[in-house]
Amino acid sequence: MSPHTANALDPADVQVEIRGPVPSDAADEARERVAAVTSFAHVPVLYARVKLNVSADPAVALRCTAQANIDVNGRIIRGQAVGEHMSQAVHLLVDRLRVRLRRSSRDWEALRGRLPAQVEQEWRGASPPRRPLPCFPRPAGERQIVRHKAYELGWATPDEAAFDMEQLDYDFHLFREVGTGEDSVIYRAGDGYRLAQVTPRPDRLGPVSVPLTVSPVPAPAHTVAEATERLETSDLPFVFFADARTGRGAVVYHRYDGHYGLITPSD
Structure with a gap:
């Protein structure tokens, strides 16, 4: 896809939030590079917000974290990455x-609901490997x-x-599965994905093109x-229940700050 300069933001319009000893x-x-990449949007970009953080813990190997939220005409595109230094x-x-x-x-968007194997390989394999964000080692108490x-x-x-989980750069995605009506969570597992449901009903999932395994254990x-x-008390990154x-x-x-987050259905 060729860039669409008319849809891009000016660097001055990219909001940057800094935490920790971030280089001056x-x-x-970040403003220059994020503004430049918004030219790849096919519709106007409304805003971009970037967070740069350097971990206070010297024992963390990849201390530098860069995160961004970009509003592409009402749709949020999200990304995050870690590195040994902030430029990386x-x-x-x-x-x-x-x-x-x-x-x-x-x-x-047209392919979102019908992903043949070759398309899945393209949209998933094209993205650079994701490193988990470092967590601040906050005492359990x-x-x-x-x-x-x-x-x-x-x-x-x-x-x-x-698709949505990859697009939002999440570690997991909580949703309601259409074939079963069950509250479900999907997450990465090896070279594919793992699905867990409140009440597992793998026989009602319908055709799936992504490499997927289904947990047989109810939440x-x-x-x-x-x-x-x-x-x-576990080594799990999250608990679905x-x-x-x-x-x-x-x-x-x-x-990432060592505390916890909670996601629940609003209805």
Whole structure:
């Protein structure tokens, strides 16, 4: 896809937030590079927000983190990357954003609901390998849920959910699976994806083109406190559970600041 300069942002319009000992020239580099990559959007870009962070823990090998949210005519494109130094993190971030902006074209949207194997390989394999973000080593006794996000879960097939997860650069994606009606979570597992559901119904999923395995184990019924305790005492990056009060699927997860986040359905 060739760049569309008329849709791009000016570097001065890219908002940059800095946390930690970020080099003085990193913000300008991020503005220039992120503004340049927005020319790959096929429709006007409304805003771009970048966060640059250097971990306070010297034991973290990849201390520098660069994250960005770009509003492409109402659709959010997200990317994040880590590096040994901030310039490396910004370069990797821009590479990931370029792939996602290409996917946001009308052609990619048309393919979202019908992903043959060769298309899946292109949109998934084209993206640079993702390194997990470093987490601040906060003592267990100080951790708490500092963000609770509640939204109406989107209905999607596993293919669509995998596409959306990659487009948003998430580690997992909570959604409602169309074939079963079950609250479900999809996440990366090896060279493919893993699907977990409140009540697994793999026979009702329908055709799936992405490499997918399905957990046969129902989501455990937990209170939020119980799910948080399980997360705290395990090596898991997140815990998918059925809320003991509502029966709906929810996720509690580790945040980069060492605290926890919670995602629940709003309805």
